[in-house]
Amino acid sequence: xxxxxxxxxxxxxxxxxxxxxxxxxxxxxxxxxxxxxxxxxxxxxxxxxxxxxxxxxxxxxxxxxxxxxxxxxxxxxxxxxxxxxxxxxxxxxxxxxxxxxxxxxxxxxxxxxxxxxxxxxxxxxxxxxxxxxxxxxxxxxxxxxxxxxxxxxxxxxxxxxxxxxxxxxxxxxxxxxxxxxxxxxxxxxxxxxxxxxxxxxxxxxxxxxxxxxxxxxxxxxxxx
Amino acid sequence: xxxxxxxxxxxxxxxxxxxxxxxxxxxxxxxxxxxxxxxxxxxxxxxxxxxxxxxxxxxxxxxxxxxxxxxxxxxxxxxxxxxxxxxxxxxxxxxxxxxxxxxxxxxxxxxxxxxxxxxxxxxxxxxxxxxxxxxxxxxxxxxxxxxxxxxxxxxxxxxxxxxxxxxxxxxxxxxxxxxxxxxxxxxxxxxxxxxxxxxxxxxxxxxxxxxxxxxxxxxxxxxxxxxxxxxxxxxxxxxxxxxxxxxxxxxxxxx
Numbered sequence: 001x002x003x004x005x006x007x008x009x010x011x012x013x014x015x016x017x018x019x020x021x022x023x024x025x026x027x028x029x030x031x032x033x034x035x036x037x038x039x040x041x042x043x044x045x046x047x048x049x050x051x052x053x054x055x056x057x058x059x060x061x062x063x064x065x066x067x068x069x070x071x072x073x074x075x076x077x078x079x080x081x082x083x084x085x086x087x088x089x090x091x092x093x094x095x096x097x098x099x100x101x102x103x104x105x106x107x108x109x110x111x112x113x114x115x116x117x118x119x120x121x122x123x124x125x126x127x128x129x130x131x132x133x134x135x136x137x138x139x140x141x142x143x144x145x146x147x148x149x150x151x152x153x154x155x156x157x158x159x160x161x162x163x164x165x166x167x168x169x170x171x172x173x174x175x176x177x178x179x180x181x182x183x184x185x186x187x188x189x190x191x192x193x194x195x196x197x198x199x200x201x202x203x204x205x206x207x208x209x210x211x212x213x214x215x216x217x218x219x220x221x222x223x224x
Numbered sequence: 225x226x227x228x229x230x231x232x233x234x235x236x237x238x239x240x241x242x243x244x245x246x247x248x249x250x251x252x253x254x255x256x257x258x259x260x261x262x263x264x265x266x267x268x269x270x271x272x273x274x275x276x277x278x279x280x281x282x283x284x285x286x287x288x289x290x291x292x293x294x295x296x297x298x299x300x301x302x303x304x305x306x307x308x309x310x311x312x313x314x315x316x317x318x319x320x321x322x323x324x325x326x327x328x329x330x331x332x333x334x335x336x337x338x339x340x341x342x343x344x345x346x347x348x349x350x351x352x353x354x355x356x357x358x359x360x361x362x363x364x365x366x367x368x369x370x371x372x373x374x375x376x377x378x379x380x381x382x383x384x385x386x387x388x389x390x391x392x393x394x395x396x397x398x399x400x401x402x403x404x405x406x407x408x409x410x411x412x413x414x415x416x417x418x419x420x421x422x423x424x425x426x427x428x429x430x431x432x433x434x435x436x437x438x439x440x441x442x443x444x445x446x447x448x449x450x451x452x453x454x455x456x457x458x459x460x461x462x463x464x465x466x467x468x469x470x471x472x473x474x475x476x477x478x479x
Contacts, residue, residue, distance in 0.1 A: 126288050127325035127384075131339035131391060132315040141342060145329045 006190075013192040017184035021196045024180035025204060031098060031176060032163035032204075039102040039162065040155065043109025044148065050110070051117055051139055061110065068107035074168050076100045081172040097169040105162040112154050116147030149219045156212035164205065177201060238300075239264045239426035240285065240395045245294035247280055254280045256450040258294070262395070265424040267417075269437040269458070272447035273473060278430045281447070282397050285428065286317040299394050315343060318388025322400040324380045326372040332359060332383045333368040336390045344391070358390035359383070362416045378409030382416055389420075396420065398429040414440075434477055438462050446470045 050061050068076075081096045091099070120143045128138035148155075167178040175183075181197035238261050245258040254277045262268050270278045283289035285296055287303060287310060296303040298316050326335050336355040340346045346354065359365040362382035372380050381401055388396060398417070402410045414436050421427060421440060431437065437444055437458055444461040446454045446469070454467045465471045 121323075121325075123321060123323050123325035124327065127319075127321065127327070127387075128338075130286055130288060130314060130317070130319040131387065132311045132343040133339060134311050137342050141338060142327050146327075149329060 008191055008195045010188075010190050010192040013184075013188045013190045014196055017180070017188065017193045018196060020180045020184055021177060021193065021200055024175055024177040024197075025200050027094070027174065027179075028163075028166050028176040028200075029204065031094070031101075031166050031169070031174075034098055035101045035105055035162060035166070036159045039105030040109045040159065042102070042106035043111075044113045044144070046106065046110040047113035047117055047147075048139055048144065050114055051143075052135070065107040065110045068104050069111070073100060073104050073165050074171065076104070077168055077172060093169065093172040093174045096172060097166065097174050101162055101165055101168075104165075105158065108158045108162075109155060112151045112158065113144075113147055116149075116151040117143055119150060120146050152219050153216050156215060160205065160208060160212060163208070164201075167201075177204075237264045238262070239266070239298070240428065241297045242281070242285070243295045243297075245281065245284060245296065246292045247277075247284060247289065248292055254450050255284070255291075255294075258450070258452060260445070260452065262426055262428055263442075264426055265421075266442045267421050267427045267429065267440060269441040269444045270428065270430045270447060271432070271434075271437070271444060271461075271473070272453075276447040277450040278447050279399055282399050282428065282430050285395075285397055286314050286319055288319070311343065315339070315391045316394045318385075318391065318393035318396040320381070320385055320388055320396065320398045320401045322403050324372070324377070324384045324404070326380050326384055326387075328372050331369050331371050332364060332375070332386075335372070335383055336387045339387070340390055354390055355386075358386040361389060361419070362386045363412075376409060377405045378412045381405065381413050385413075385416055385420075395426045395428065398427065398431065400430055400432070402431065402433055432477075434462070434474075446473065448473070 046061050046065070050058050077096060077100050080091070080100055081093060084091060084096075117139075124142055124146065125138055128142040129135070133141065166174075166176055169176050170178045170182055173179065177197050177200050181193040184193035185191060240260075240262040242258055242260040245255050246253070247255040258277075258281060260268075260281075270281070272278045280289055284291045285303075291304060294304065298313060301313065302308060303313055327338065330338065333352060333355050336358050337346075337351040340351040340354055341348065344351075356365050356368060359368055362385050364379060364382055364386065367375060367379060367383075372383070375383065385401075401417070402413050405413065410433070414433065417427065417429070417436075418440055429437075429441070439458075441458050443455060444458045445452055446461060446465070446467070448469050454461065454465060454470045456466075460466075461470065462474065465474060
């Protein structure tokens with residue numbers, strides 16, 4: 001028992017590295033917010049663009065979405081971090097992690113929002129167009145709001161999944177929660193910082209999960 | 225403020241005219257050279273078996289369905305052909321759908337004011353006043369803040385009518401407006417249509433409400449296989465149809 005406590009809950013180690021993990025938590029939060037906001041915005045934007053059904057544009061969007069959904073994010077992170085400098089593009093580890101996860105989320109969000117757009121009844125388009133709304137206005141004011149409400153559950157699931165992947169930043173040295181914790185763990189030769197990291201993740205993500213439930217309930221259409 | 229252009233001298237009282245309209249779906253011809261003129265303030269009822277092309281004709285009248293050939297004019301202004309500002313001219317043609325097609329994420333007033341705000345660029349206060357006025361005309365200004373899901377089918381259809389009316393159209397098209405309604409809710413919608421007629425609205429109605437057609441319509445048209453078979457005042461069509469196909473069709477309703 002003592003050995004267990006000493007391994008995972010060593011008070012001295014916990015105390016020493018808590019500030020570093022807190023710094024890491026800030027990075028995780030900032031990174032997550034950036035990824036979710038811009039990733040979903042980009043994905044929704046691409047889904048809208050696809051609604052115009054311009055052959056080459058739609059094709060490019062589908063290729064982007066399929067490739068970025070098919071590749072493991074870790075592969076993309078390593079490729080970008082170790083490959084891009086060889087072609088003259090040097091990005092910070094933070095930037096690489098942000099860009100890769102944002103684009104992965106955008107790829108998923110595009111498919112999810114697109115599903116919502118195609119599931120919106122044709123009559124909604126017709127009603128909007130019959131009152132003189134242009135295609136773009138019908139999309140923005142009538143179809144997209146319904147499409148997004150329809151797909152909030154898969155969208156929030158995907159957003160939660162992608163924010164947890166910020167932990168992948170560890171492999172390229174992003175000082176997020178896990179990055180700080182693994183550094184601390186190797187310096188202290190003790191697993192307690194990892195325990196702290198786990199606790200930090202729970203504290204950060206549990207409210208997010210709860211918030212997503214609220215969001216899903218909030219946008220369930222009345223009477224449905 | 226009247227937004228519908230009241231063109232002086234624009235054709236002799238014809239609000240909507242359809243000339244030699246053709247439309248096919250694939251290789252299947254649906255409309256085979258249709259001609260129809262609807263006079264100002266006239267209520268024209270279109271009857272016909274399913275597949276006769278009545279809904280397609282109606283939907284061509286605001287180009288939700290693109291005609292293959294033929295021309296359509298709204299108060300003398302051409303609707304068909306290239307170079308037409310469709311979004312502008314569509315505001316002069318109100319359309320009411322069988323399935324209402326209200327926007328579920330907007331309340332009744334939001335449904336009615338969306339085009340006023342986004343197309344006619346009315347300031348919010350003015351759009352809401354016009355929206356409430358339109359809702360008042362269908363007897364639903366008290367339900368302005370209700371969402372479609374909180375309204376009965378008949379109320380939803382009346383909001384849909386108000387949504388079209390708010391744009392002050394020259395012509396209203398009704399595509400089976402009561403077919404999706406419970407029988408006890410049909411009357412409210414028909415009452416609204418009767419009021420609109422009394423106020424001089426031009427209406428082209430595809431519907432199976434024979435009784436209503438008989439006492440409200442100015443003219444009844446019987447369509448079959450993409451053509452107008454017979455046209456005349458309701459007394460003639462219902463009382464003494466000249467064509468066998470009209471007689472055969474109507475006999476199934478008189479039962």
